[in-house]
Every structure is written in structure tokens, then in C-alpha cells.
Amino acid sequence: MDWQIIIAASIKVVVFVFLVTLPLVAMSVWAERRVSAAIQDRVGPNRVGPAGLLQAVADGIKFLLKEDFTPNHVRKGYFWLAPALVMVPALMTSAVLPFGSSLFGEKMVIADLDVGPLFVFAVASLSVYGIVLAGWASNSKYPFLGGVRSTSQMISYEISLGLSVVPLIMIYGELNLSSIVLYQAQNGWALLPLWGDGLSLKGFLLFIPILISFVVFMTSMFAETNRLPFDLPECETELVAGYHTEYSSMKFALFFLGEYAAMIIGSGLAVTLFLGGWSLPFGWLTPESADAVVPWWHGLIHIGTFFAKVILLILFFIVIRWTLPRFRYDQLMRLGWVFFFEIALFNVVLTALLMWWLA
Amino acid sequence: MAIVVKRPKLKWWEQLYIPGIISGMRVTLGHFIKIVSGKKKVTMQYPEEKWDEHLPEHYRGAPALVKDEQDRERCVACQLCEFICPPRAITIKPEEIPSDDKWAKVEKRPKAFDIDMIRCIYCGLCEEVCPEQAIYLRKDYAITGTSREEMVHDKDRLYEIGGVRVGLVNKWNELK
Numbered sequence: 001m002d003w004q005i006i007i008a009a010s011i012k013v014v015v016f017v018f019l020v021t022l023p024l025v026a027m028s029v030w031a032e033r034r035v036s037a038a039i040q041d042r043v044g045p046n047r048v049g050p051a052g053l054l055q056a057v058a059d060g061i062k063f064l065l066k067e068d069f070t071p072n073h074v075r076k077g078y079f080w081l082a083p084a085l086v087m088v089p090a091l092m093t094s095a096v097l098p099f100g101s102s103l104f105g106e107k108m109v110i111a112d113l114d115v116g117p118l119f120v121f122a123v124a125s126l127s128v129y130g131i132v133l134a135g136w137a138s139n140s141k142y143p144f145l146g147g148v149r150s151t152s153q154m155i156s157y158e159i160s161l162g163l164s165v166v167p168l169i170m171i172y173g174e175l176n177l178s179s180i181v182l183y184q185a186q187n188g189w190a191l192l193p194l195w196g197d198g199l200s201l202k203g204f205l206l207f208i209p210i211l212i213s214f215v216v217f218m219t220s221m222f223a224e225t226n227r228l229p230f231d232l233p234e235c236e237t238e239l240v241a242g243y244h245t246e247y248s249s250m251k252f253a254l255f256f257l258g259e260y261a262a263m264i265i266g267s268g269l270a271v272t273l274f275l276g277g278w279s280l281p282f283g284w285l286t287p288e289s290a291d292a293v294v295p296w297w298h299g300l301i302h303i304g305t306f307f308a309k310v311i312l313l314i315l316f317f318i319v320i321r322w323t324l325p326r327f328r329y330d331q332l333m334r335l336g337w338v339f340f341f342e343i344a345l346f347n348v349v350l351t352a353l354l355m356w357w358l359a
Numbered sequence: 360m361a362i363v364v365k366r367p368k369l370k371w372w373e374q375l376y377i378p379g380i381i382s383g384m385r386v387t388l389g390h391f392i393k394i395v396s397g398k399k400k401v402t403m404q405y406p407e408e409k410w411d412e413h414l415p416e417h418y419r420g421a422p423a424l425v426k427d428e429q430d431r432e433r434c435v436a437c438q439l440c441e442f443i444c445p446p447r448a449i450t451i452k453p454e455e456i457p458s459d460d461k462w463a464k465v466e467k468r469p470k471a472f473d474i475d476m477i478r479c480i481y482c483g484l485c486e487e488v489c490p491e492q493a494i495y496l497r498k499d500y501a502i503t504g505t506s507r508e509e510m511v512h513d514k515d516r517l518y519e520i521g522g523v524r525v526g527l528v529n530k531w532n533e534l535k
Binding site: 035038039041042043320323 | 377380383384386387388390391394395399401402404
């Protein structure tokens with residue numbers, strides 16, 4: 001029945017993207033402000049709603065009611081297109097993330113693609129076009145510099161991001177994210193190989209390349225989502241507001257939301273690849289196979305586990321942002337091209353050698 | 360002369376950034392935990408919590424006029440404060456005291472005394488210059504209004520803030 005698949009998919013899209021991810025974006029903005037405040041010995045927004053939780057709603061209303069000003073000197077078409085181009089890819093990548101095992105016999109992933117990580121990288125790198133277009137179409141110097149920086153940053157980090165995942169794919173022998181998660185649920189998470197097949201010489205030896213690729217992956221993810229220490233396209237202290245200097249009102253908000261949505265999806269991908277996705281540690285409540293029937297409360301626990309992990313990783317992103325100073329531009333280039341590219345490449349070879357030796 | 364800043368030579372493990380990140384996170388998370396657990400409190404929730412009782416004696420808040428113990432307005436409309444006021448916030452309309460008044464020998468009093476609180480910079484020069492010690496800077500600091508007119512303190516308002524001040528000047532005191 002085709003229409004059943006369509007209805008199920010649309011329900012999953014609406015619930016996962018619009019009822020979970022977007023509120024999570026708002027919540028992470030709130031968390032960012034409260035955590036940064038606590039780190040700097042301040043209080044942060046605590047007036048709107050309990051503990052300031054409704055601050056995001058107030059901000060959203062403010063953004064909608066503000067004057068949407070388009071300066072005369074911009075290229076209007078591209079200027080209007082850019083914010084959408086930042087937001088849409090960030091949300092589109094959520095299609096392949098398995099956010100739960102299954103609920104009422106329905107797999108908790110919007111599109112169970114067999115090329116999961118590739119799809120994520122292909123679509124996520126589209127969001128750089130939004131930033132570049134914003135910088136270019138704004139027709140003024142600070143956004144332009146931000147756009148140019150974004151381009152070169154993206155080129156230098158996309159490669160190491162892709163290469164850092166290759167060892168994992170070699171180990172899993174699988175590109176389907178749901179199967180990767182199931183494998184981790186049964187044989188130990190990539191970063192916690194303490195049960196199943198992970199408890200062997202193979203598991204412990206392969207832990208070394210996985211740790212290296214985790215560090216490379218996370219660092220590249222910071223660069224990919226334009227977060228400090230790599231927020232050079234935006235970098236308030238040098239470029240006013242970088243690529244979104246000329247934007248106001250809801251168009252600015254779209255850039256803002258796009259950044260946080262990219263952060264959430266990035267955390268989701270890191271959780272799926274390295275931290276066992278929706279699975280609980282030590283193989284608790286793990287389904288036998290991909291098609292096994294899972295009781296509905298197991299399904300709910302799995303969904304909760306996934307989002308708990310994602311939220312923890314988002315908090316990590318936030319704390320890192322308020323801990324580290326911004327990298328200088330040449331340091332960033334050096335780190336990307338001279339270190340991470342080589343480390344990631346070496347890591348692929350190391351994994352191959354280890355797997356060949358163990359086989 | 361240019362100074363050559365000597366860069367510290369980093370050990371190989373320091374160049375990995377990771378020890379730096381960890382020690383940095385120790386600082387930030389230390390602050391985070393202290394604030395979240397309520398062990399350390401830095402900020403005050405302003406309208407609910409105030410620091411009024413800790414304001415120092417020399418605090419310079421809103422300027423106000425005072426009356427003396429015999430309910431006489433101390434101001435004699437000499438206009439020194441009006442002339443010294445750097446932002447020209449004070450406007451005084453002097454008036455002669457009629458001869459049948461109890462305080463006729465004081466001769467002058469303000470008919471109108473306006474302080475524009477939008478202009479006032481709380482410098483305290485009016486208090487310093489006043490020969491009659493009639494104008495004082497009080498501890499009121501939250502002077503708000505919804506219009507410019509509301510922010511101009513007239514004579515009644517100034518006496519309402521100032522109240523009665525006893526002692527100090529006895530020049531016009533009958534008992535002396």
C-alpha cells in the first residue's frame with residue numbers, strides 16, 4: 001500500500017522535524033544563553049516562563065514582528081534565497097537519522113537510505129552555498145569577507161570530515177545508519193566497546209583509530225557548523241556579524257536557526273556513528289534484528305535515549321564554545337590542511353592495516 | 360623600539376590542543392557548577408532584590424529640596440544652583456516674600472523650582488554650591504516616567520522627595 005507509506009513518512013517528518021527538532025533548536029538557544037551565563041557568573045534569561053524557557057517564543061515573536069529591511073544595494077533574488085539555503089539543508093539531513101528503533105512496527109527513521117552518511121555530507125555541504133550567497137549578495141565588505149572565509153573553511157574541513165568517517169564505515173561494513181546503530185547496540189558502541197563482539201582483541205585494537213576519527217570528526221563538525229572556535233565566517237569581533245550583517249528580522253532568524261539546526265543534526269550524526277544512536281549501553285533492551293518486533297515502550301525508551309545523547313552532545317558543543325578562543329585564520333587553514341587531512345588519511349590506512357592483520 | 364615577544368616553546372603534548380581544552384573546560388565548568396549549584400552568587404535580581412540598605416552615605420541620587428524644622432522652605436532662590444548646574448537642568452522662578460509673611464525678613468523664595476531629571480547628571484554641584492543647604496542629593500535612583508513632562512520634577516515633587524531636614528543652618532532661626 002503506497003499511501004500508507006506516504007502517510008507514515010509524513011507523520012514522521014512532521015513529528016521529528018517540526019515538533020521535535022525545531023523546538024530543540026529553540027531549547028538549545030535557551031540552553032546556550034543560560035549555560036554561557038552560568039559560565040560567566042551571570043544569570044541569563046530567566047523572566048519569560050519558568051526559568052526563562054519561553055524566552056525562545058518571545059524571541060520568535062520579536063523576529064516575526066520586526067521590520068524586514070532589505071537594503072537597496074543588495075542583489076535581491078540571491079539575498080532572499082540565502083537564508084532558506086542555510087535552513088533547508090540542515091533540516092533535510094535529519095531524514096536519514098534513525099532517532100529510535102521502531103514504534104508500532106514502524107521504523108523510526110524518515111528515509112532508511114543505504115547511503116546514510118554520504119547523503120548527510122552531500123546535503124549538509126549545500127548549506128555553505130547559503131552562506132556564500134548571503135555574503136556575495138549583500139554587496140558590502142564584511143559579509144563578503146565572511147562568505148569568502150566560509151568557502152575556504154568548508155573546503156578545508158569537508159575532506160577531513162568525510163575521511164574521518166571512512167574507518168568507521170570500513171569497520172561496520174555498512175552505509176545504512178539504522179544497521180550501523182543496530183550493530184553498535186549488539187556489539188558495543190564505537191566509543192564504548194564493552195559488550196558483544198566489542199569485548200575482544202579486535203574491538204580494543206580498533207578502538208584506537210575510532211578515537212582518532214572521533215576527534216577529527218568532532219573538530220570538523222565544529223568547523224562545519226560555524227561554531228566557535230571556528231566561527232570565522234561570522235566572527236563578531238572582526239567582521240561585525242560576518243555573512244549576515246545586512247540581514248534583519250526573520251531572515252536573520254533563519255540563519256540563526258540554521259546554525260543551531262545544523263548543530264543538532266551534527267550531534268545526531270555523531271551520536272549515530274560513535275555513541276550507538278538510540279541504543280542503551282550494555283545491550284539492554286536491544287532488538288534481535290532490524291525487523292524484530294519491539295514493544296512500544298522499548299521504542300519510546302530508545303527515542304528518549306537518542307535525544308538524551310543528542311542533548312548531552314549539544315551541551316558539549318555549548319561548553320566548548322564558551323571555553324575556547326577563536327582560531328586565527330591561518331591557524332585554521334593549517335589545522336585543516338596540514339594536520340587533520342593527514343591524520344584522517346593515516347587513520348584510514350591504520351584501520352585497513354589493523355583489519356587486515358586481525359582477519 | 361620594537362619588542363620581540365618570546366613565544367613559549369610548547370611540548371608535543373601541549374601542541375595537541377587537548378590538554379589545553381581540558382584545562383580550559385575545568386575553568387568554565389568550575390564556574391558553571393558553582394553558579395548552578397548556588398554556591399556562588401554574583402548577580403542580583405534587580406526589581407525583586409535591591410541593594411538600597413547598602414548604599415553609601417555619599418551616594419548621589421535624585422536632587423531634592425528640603426524644609427527646615429519650622430516648616431520653612433530653606434531655598435531662598437539665590438539661583439546659584441541654577442547657574443552652576445552643568446547640564447542646565449534646574450530652572451528657578453524667584454518671588455518676593457510678602458511683608459505680612461512670617462518669614463518676610465528672608466525676602467526671597469522660589470515661586471517655581473523645576474529640575475529636569477532627563478538632563479540631571481547627578482553631579483552634586485547644586486548641593487555643594489547651595490549657601491542655605493536647601494538642596495540635597497537623596498538616595499532615590501529609579502527616576503522613571505512615560506513622558507518628558509513627567510520627568511520634570513516641580514517644587515511640590517522636590518519637597519515630597521526631600522522632606523524635612525533638621526539642623527545645620529540656623530541663620531533664619533528666630534530662636535537663635
